[in-house]
Amino acid sequence: MKLRSYYRYFLLKRFLVYFATFILIAFFILPIVWVLLTSFKTRAQIIQMPPLFIFSPTLSQYRQLFQETSFAQNLLNSLIVSTSAALISLAIGTLGAYGLARFDFRGKPNVAFWVLSTRMAPPFGFLVPFYLLMRDLHLLDTRFSLIVIYQVFNLAFVIWMMRGFFSEIPVEIEESALIDGCSPLGVFYRVSLPLVLPGLVATFIFCFIMSWNEFLFAFTMVRQTRQTVPVGIAAYVGLMGIRWGQMASAGMIATLPILIFSFIVQKHLVRGLTLGAVKR
Amino acid sequence: MFRPAYKLRHQKRILVIKEKRYLYIFLIPTCATLAGLTLYPTAYTVYVSFHQVLLTKPYLGTPFVWFGNYLNAFAGFNIPFLESLKITLIFTFTSVAVSLGIGLGIALLLVEGNIRGKRIIQSLLLIPMVMCPVVVGFFWRFMYNETVGIIPYLLRAIGFSPQTILGKGSSALVGVILVDIWEWTPFVAIVCIAGLSALPVEPFEAAIVDGASGWKIFRYITLPMLRPVILVALLFRTMDAFRTFDSIYIMTKGGPGTATQTLTLLGYKIGFEFFDIGTSSAYAILMLILAIIFGNIYLKLIGREI
Numbered sequence: 001m002k003l004r005s006y007y008r009y010f011l012l013k014r015f016l017v018y019f020a021t022f023i024l025i026a027f028f029i030l031p032i033v034w035v036l037l038t039s040f041k042t043r044a045q046i047i048q049m050p051p052l053f054i055f056s057p058t059l060s061q062y063r064q065l066f067q068e069t070s071f072a073q074n075l076l077n078s079l080i081v082s083t084s085a086a087l088i089s090l091a092i093g094t095l096g097a098y099g100l101a102r103f104d105f106r107g108k109p110n111v112a113f114w115v116l117s118t119r120m121a122p123p124f125g126f127l128v129p130f131y132l133l134m135r136d137l138h139l140l141d142t143r144f145s146l147i148v149i150y151q152v153f154n155l156a157f158v159i160w161m162m163r164g165f166f167s168e169i170p171v172e173i174e175e176s177a178l179i180d181g182c183s184p185l186g187v188f189y190r191v192s193l194p195l196v197l198p199g200l201v202a203t204f205i206f207c208f209i210m211s212w213n214e215f216l217f218a219f220t221m222v223r224q225t226r227q228t229v230p231v232g233i234a235a236y237v238g239l240m241g242i243r244w245g246q247m248a249s250a251g252m253i254a255t256l257p258i259l260i261f262s263f264i265v266q267k268h269l270v271r272g273l274t275l276g277a278v279k280r
Numbered sequence: 281m282f283r284p285a286y287k288l289r290h291q292k293r294i295l296v297i298k299e300k301r302y303l304y305i306f307l308i309p310t311c312a313t314l315a316g317l318t319l320y321p322t323a324y325t326v327y328v329s330f331h332q333v334l335l336t337k338p339y340l341g342t343p344f345v346w347f348g349n350y351l352n353a354f355a356g357f358n359i360p361f362l363e364s365l366k367i368t369l370i371f372t373f374t375s376v377a378v379s380l381g382i383g384l385g386i387a388l389l390l391v392e393g394n395i396r397g398k399r400i401i402q403s404l405l406l407i408p409m410v411m412c413p414v415v416v417g418f419f420w421r422f423m424y425n426e427t428v429g430i431i432p433y434l435l436r437a438i439g440f441s442p443q444t445i446l447g448k449g450s451s452a453l454v455g456v457i458l459v460d461i462w463e464w465t466p467f468v469a470i471v472c473i474a475g476l477s478a479l480p481v482e483p484f485e486a487a488i489v490d491g492a493s494g495w496k497i498f499r500y501i502t503l504p505m506l507r508p509v510i511l512v513a514l515l516f517r518t519m520d521a522f523r524t525f526d527s528i529y530i531m532t533k534g535g536p537g538t539a540t541q542t543l544t545l546l547g548y549k550i551g552f553e554f555f556d557i558g559t560s561s562a563y564a565i566l567m568l569i570l571a572i573i574f575g576n577i578y579l580k581l582i583g584r585e586i
Contacts, residue, residue: 031423032411098306119519126325230526
């Protein structure tokens with residue numbers, strides 16, 4: 001008899017655990033599922049109250065999105081800007097990260113704090129200086145201006161992440177290369193970099209995601225022709241109200257590459273987001 | 281004679297290379313770029329914050345006003361800064377606290393509860409936090425909408441009948457906070473999962489052998505051992521919640537009146553809708569100081585050896 005009540009107690013706890021998990025996960029996923037469904041409805045179906053769950057899906061919103069707006073252009077701009085910004089900050093930052101990881105010098109904590117502070121500054125504070133700078137350089141409304149500005153955000157990430165990856169390589173490997181007559185730069189290029197390749201990929205993806213999602217600076221610097229995806233989506237706030245269908249489809253398309261990339265980089269996600277403070 | 285150009289130090293994980301120039305080669309590109317891109321704008325912003333710069337009235341020039349812009353934030357009646365500070369604190373505190381609680385709960389459920397499909401759930405959890413905040417803002421604006429949104433419909437089905445969610449002061453703030461919680465709780469959860477998975481098993485085994493109940497184990501073993509991880513999540517979440525702009529801007533642009541006008545939104549509004557660059561820069565510096573205080577707490581509590 002006692003055994004049966006224990007069994008029931010165990011089952012109840014199991015059920016509660018699964019139920020709680022289900023509810024929580026549903027809370028995070030359902031909004032996206034709902035908008036995904038919305039993106040396959042027609043205009044009339046979207047406005048319908050009570051909300052429609054069963055309908056025949058159509059690609060009309062997506063078609064309209066690409067035909068009536070410059071979303072394809074936005075995608076291209078975002079792609080160019082994000083990739084370039086990520087590659088450049090990777091190149092610059094990895095060098096510095098190696099220096100931080102392998103060399104000892106005065107003022108090291110200051111540099112670290114300085115790097116951290118780029119993540120603490122309020123975004124609008126830097127808008128004016130950069131806007132004026134870009135205006136004077138006639139770089140407004142270019143992708144290049146964004147690529148330059150995104151270095152500010154990306155470099156901090158790159159430095160901290162790559163520093164962590166570099167410090168995981170045993171020093172002995174590099175020392176043996178040095179003994180064999182390799183120059184320090186050669187060691188960096190031939191020994192350390194190949195060993196840290198997964199870290200490079202993960203960091204690249206992080207920077208890509210951050211640059212892709214960035215809104216404020218893109219919104220301020222680029223108004224006419226070179227808009228990135230977030231700016232383009234924000235433009236759907238029309239005078240006649242928002243075109244929900246196109247917003248839904250645009251949002252889905254904008255999210256897709258990010259999702260794929262972040263699944264790839266899952267393992268390093270924690271380390272990246274906490275700037276290396278928490279390692280799995 | 282053979283003279284080694286380096287010295288091996290086995291105690292530290294650091295190469296000691298005698299030629300200083302290699303240090304410079306590695307560090308100069310990064311430091312130069314960062315310096316140019318951060319020091320210059322910061323210096324410029326500080327400079328502007330001490331002047332009165334009204335782009336709408338260029339004939340006034342840009343007179344030096346000492347700390348006038350800063351005093352603006354605290355003195356005088358009808359001070360938007362203090363109001364926004366209050367809203368920012370409510371927003372930040374609520375969002376961080378709730379997402380910490382839920383995130384920790386999810387982590388405990390997934391790690392301790394031995395759920396099947398933990399990997400898939402973790403992958404799904406990623407989605408809200410990697411999405412573009414603008415897109416998140418729009419999605420939730422869509423769901424909150426009175427005519428086409430699913431949330432008012434559900435609320436009506438339960439019994440409430442809200443006229444509007446994002447259109448009324450109090451509910452707008454709640455709505456915006458909810459979105460921030462939705463977007464960032466996965467971050468806390470994933471960080472806590474990582475921390476929880478890394479805990480050693482032995483203390484738990486010892487506690488179970490000694491006959492401790494689940495709650496006692498949680499309170500006296502799990503929680504203290506998770507402290508550094510929780511602190512990291514807490515501080516990163518706080519710094520980011522403090523600076524949230526994109527989603528709030530898309531959803532309410534500051535809310536009905538000033539209901540959801542956090543400091544970031546206020547600063548943006550003053551600088552780019554009223555074009556009072558001087559005051560906006562002052563607010564930016566004030567926010568930066570506040571954030572630096574947080575950053576110092578972070579470095580001290582985590583005690584990182586650089």
